[in-house]
Amino acid sequence: MKKIAFQGRRGAYSESAAYHLFGNDIEVVPMDTFEQIFQGIETGAVDGGAIPIENSTAGSIYDNYDLLYKWRHPIVGEVKLQISHSLCALPGAKLADLKEVLSHPQGLAQCSRFFGRNPKIKSTAFYDTAGSAEEVAKRGDKTVGAIASAYAGKFYGLDILAEGIENLPGVNFTRFYAIQKTANPLPETGTIKTTLLFMLSDSGKSGALHAALGCFAKRDLNLTRIESRPHPDRPWEYIFHLSFEGSPKDPAVIEALEELQSYCDFVYRLGSFREGTTEKLSY
Numbered sequence: 001m002k003k004i005a006f007q008g009r010r011g012a013y014s015e016s017a018a019y020h021l022f023g024n025d026i027e028v029v030p031m032d033t034f035e036q037i038f039q040g041i042e043t044g045a046v047d048g049g050a051i052p053i054e055n056s057t058a059g060s061i062y063d064n065y066d067l068l069y070k071w072r073h074p075i076v077g078e079v080k081l082q083i084s085h086s087l088c089a090l091p092g093a094k095l096a097d098l099k100e101v102l103s104h105p106q107g108l109a110q111c112s113r114f115f116g117r118n119p120k121i122k123s124t125a126f127y128d129t130a131g132s133a134e135e136v137a138k139r140g141d142k143t144v145g146a147i148a149s150a151y152a153g154k155f156y157g158l159d160i161l162a163e164g165i166e167n168l169p170g171v172n173f174t175r176f177y178a179i180q181k182t183a184n185p186l187p188e189t190g191t192i193k194t195t196l197l198f199m200l201s202d203s204g205k206s207g208a209l210h211a212a213l214g215c216f217a218k219r220d221l222n223l224t225r226i227e228s229r230p231h232p233d234r235p236w237e238y239i240f241h242l243s244f245e246g247s248p249k250d251p252a253v254i255e256a257l258e259e260l261q262s263y264c265d266f267v268y269r270l271g272s273f274r275e276g277t278t279e280k281l282s283y
Helices: 015-023 034-043 063-069 105-110 112-117 129-139 150-155 208-217 251-261
Strands: 002-007 024-033 049-057 075-082 087-088 100-103 124-127 145-150 159-163 174-178 192-200 221-232 238-245 264-274 276-281
Touching: 002 015, 002 034, 015 024, 015 049, 015 129, 015 174, 024 034, 024 159, 034 049, 034 063, 049 063, 049 105, 063 075, 063 159, 063 221, 063 238, 075 150, 087 150, 100 105, 100 129, 105 112, 105 145, 124 159, 129 145, 145 150, 159 174, 192 208, 192 251, 208 221, 208 238, 208 251, 221 251
Parallel strands: 002 024, 002 049, 075 264, 075 276, 100 124, 100 145
Antiparallel strands: 049 174, 075 174, 087 145, 087 159, 192 238, 192 264, 221 238
């Protein structure tokens, strides 16, 4: 049985993503930080991990972009999980009782309109959504609530005061990657996505990024995502994370990557995998 790590506590959205990405026959391993997931994979303490990479309303999870560059563990799959946030509190508590609500910063950002409608409630960042539900249960204070999944709230014995409190109910999604120590064989069917890291050789030159991206445009390769992150050791220079539709075995992709090398200090393929499906939260 594979050991699959996720950041947070039992009931976290990432736990559900782990099952979608690696199947039900796994042992889930909660970790306190994203870096511990990467460390666990590196040392062999776990076989893989499920990490969030971006949310459709709150944007990128930058920590994981930076950790993918640092550790370079292969991406072997993805899933887009529909997220629904619930307001959880101790049994018997009511909305009018709440003075403070805990959640992960992403959860708070995704529910900012709730706090706009309830200005007397203080939003407090916590390290994890499910962990915030666990913390509320531990504190035993009816004036403190949590934003987490309904599953997490019930897991820790809390009442659900409201469901679907995210800013855009029904259209709030988080993309998760599956990562592990070694890459899987390339999928034989379905749309293949490839994710790269690259750094431009002359980023100060006018049109340098345009020329690099042109390697894909001229070959009709569809770019699905680009993100720039500061280089950890070279001020004002950037690492680009690029995703596109295409297999590294395709002649057009081979040509594009060969040309890209001419514009870059380095190009590194993080993974090629079947495009992820969109799923609802489940356990």
